[in-house]
Amino acid sequence: MVQKPRPRGRPRSYDPDVALDQARAAFWNTGYAATSLDDLSAATGLNRPSLYGAFGDKKAMYLQALEKSRAETNAGLAAAMAPEEHLRAALTRVYEAAATIYRRGEAGPRGCFLIGTAVTEAVDDPDIRAVLANALSEIDAAFEARISRAMEVGNLPGSSDAAGMARVATGVLNGMAVRARSGADLATLKAMGASVVDLICGRAGR
Amino acid sequence: MVQKPRPRGRPRSYDPDVALDQARAAFWNTGYAATSLDDLSAATGLNRPSLYGAFGDKKAMYLQALEKSRAETNAGLAAAMAPEEHLRAALTRVYEAAATIYRRGEAGPRGCFLIGTAVTEAVDDPDIRAVLANALSEIDAAFEARISRAMEVGNLPGSSDAAGMARVATGVLNGMAVRARSGADLATLKAMGASVVDLICGRAGR
DNA sequence: ATCATTATATGCGATTTGGTATGAAAAGAG
DNA sequence: CTCTTTTCATACCAAATCGCATATAATGAT
Numbered sequence: 001m002v003q004k005p006r007p008r009g010r011p012r013s014y015d016p017d018v019a020l021d022q023a024r025a026a027f028w029n030t031g032y033a034a035t036s037l038d039d040l041s042a043a044t045g046l047n048r049p050s051l052y053g054a055f056g057d058k059k060a061m062y063l064q065a066l067e068k069s070r071a072e073t074n075a076g077l078a079a080a081m082a083p084e085e086h087l088r089a090a091l092t093r094v095y096e097a098a099a100t101i102y103r104r105g106e107a108g109p110r111g112c113f114l115i116g117t118a119v120t121e122a123v124d125d126p127d128i129r130a131v132l133a134n135a136l137s138e139i140d141a142a143f144e145a146r147i148s149r150a151m152e153v154g155n156l157p158g159s160s161d162a163a164g165m166a167r168v169a170t171g172v173l174n175g176m177a178v179r180a181r182s183g184a185d186l187a188t189l190k191a192m193g194a195s196v197v198d199l200i201c202g203r204a205g206r
Numbered sequence: 207m208v209q210k211p212r213p214r215g216r217p218r219s220y221d222p223d224v225a226l227d228q229a230r231a232a233f234w235n236t237g238y239a240a241t242s243l244d245d246l247s248a249a250t251g252l253n254r255p256s257l258y259g260a261f262g263d264k265k266a267m268y269l270q271a272l273e274k275s276r277a278e279t280n281a282g283l284a285a286a287m288a289p290e291e292h293l294r295a296a297l298t299r300v301y302e303a304a305a306t307i308y309r310r311g312e313a314g315p316r317g318c319f320l321i322g323t324a325v326t327e328a329v330d331d332p333d334i335r336a337v338l339a340n341a342l343s344e345i346d347a348a349f350e351a352r353i354s355r356a357m358e359v360g361n362l363p364g365s366s367d368a369a370g371m372a373r374v375a376t377g378v379l380n381g382m383a384v385r386a387r388s389g390a391d392l393a394t395l396k397a398m399g400a401s402v403v404d405l406i407c408g409r410a411g412r
Numbered sequence: 413a414t415c416a417t418t419a420t421a422t423g424c425g426a427t428t429t430g431g432t433a434t435g436a437a438a439a440g441a442g
Numbered sequence: 443c444t445c446t447t448t449t450c451a452t453a454c455c456a457a458a459t460c461g462c463a464t465a466t467a468a469t470g471a472t
Contacts, residue, residue, distance in 0.1 A: 164397060176377065182342055
């Protein structure tokens with residue numbers, strides 16, 4: 001590790017990473033368009049010039065929040081599906097975790113940040129659309145890799161379309177995010193996950 | 207039919223139902239918050255006072271557009287699943303139709319109006335959240351009724367959880383709407399539908 | 413101590429927003 | 443033709459929005 005020499009001027013009085021989390025929380029509740037710079041300022045405790053200095057304009061800030069969520073989701077999925085065990089256990093862990101995360105939020109359950117906010121902006125804004133498409137294809141890829149592995153081991157007799165199953169798995173995850181924002185309770189979200197796991201793995205405990 | 211006598215004053219120069227469709231198209235592209243009254247005015251050809259006279263304020267207008275989409279979706283699902291035939295055929299028709307609808311839009315594919323716009327507002331606004339929850343449970347109910355019917359006829363051997371399967375079916379529909387807004391092509395959307403139909407009905411053509 | 417550098421704080425200003433006030437236009441009633 | 447009723451069009455308003463200009467504070471370099 002290299003000791004970073006402290007930079008020249010006045011030191012920051014905040015942690016940019018924490019501030020980005022706080023900004024994301026604000027966007028998460030009300031969406032990109034309806035969240036004003038005053039809201040972001042209040043959420044982060046930074047005044048506007050500091051926000052601009054740290055992240056650029058409102059859209060740049062939002063894109064960084066999106067990007068962070070994409071990366072976190074990707075890492076979370078990879079971790080949840082890495083262990084060598086039955087596919088059923090891995091998928092169940094993914095959906096249970098998602099259900100819990102989607103129910104969080106002080107102003108009510110907020111679902112997934114990407115699904116809950118970027119989907120609305122995606123038609124009009126190519127940058128946001130690109131992040132969304134990227135995130136979805138990464139989720140697909142994570143599911144597909146894990147399902148393919150189960151097939152190779154002979155764990156899914158009679159099934160062959162890993163890519164198709166993966167897109168269904170992603171779709172149900174998105175559907176859970178939608179439903180969380182509609183107010184669905186934790187049991188309903190978990191039941192959705194359990195149902196799709198049953199369909200993919202078969203009702204018996206393969 | 208009763209002949210309506212023409213009302214007293216100056217006649218309308220527009221069709222409110224057409225205007226609501228045009229307003230919905232504007233909301234559909236950019237979402238509720240980012241669509242201004244000027245945008246709505248341009249989309250409908252009405253000036254603001256006429257908009258207010260016809261629909262009330264911006265939120266009332268949006269709620270009416272949501273409600274219309276909810277009703278259309280419900281009617282469309284009922285119609286698509288009514289015929290007495292194999293479950294596979296009915297579900298396939300639903301997803302093919304959805305894929306085509308979700309790809310429409312002059313400014314790029316717009317997905318489902320409810321999923322694409324109401325999901326963002328749902329956390330902060332109880333009225334919008336209620337319409338969304340309502341729409342989702344209606345879709346669930348339509349799928350569940352049709353799947354239960356197939357089970358009674360012995361068309362889904364080894365399956366019993368109609369409600370769970372229905373929520374998965376709804377989830378994938380939502381996932382398709384999300385993916386359409388991310389720019390997915392028609393083939394991908396249709397493949398998603400085909401995959402979930404295979405999972406629900408079994409790979410063989412039950 | 414003084415200067416250069418970076419960060420923070422206050423506050424401004426052009427533009428956009430949702431909503432409305434006011435008056436002209438188009439129809440029927442008498 | 444005149445009066446009432448309803449709709450349409452122009453213009454306006456107060457508030458909010460995004461972004462920035464300017465001034466002040468806190469640090470390292472010299």
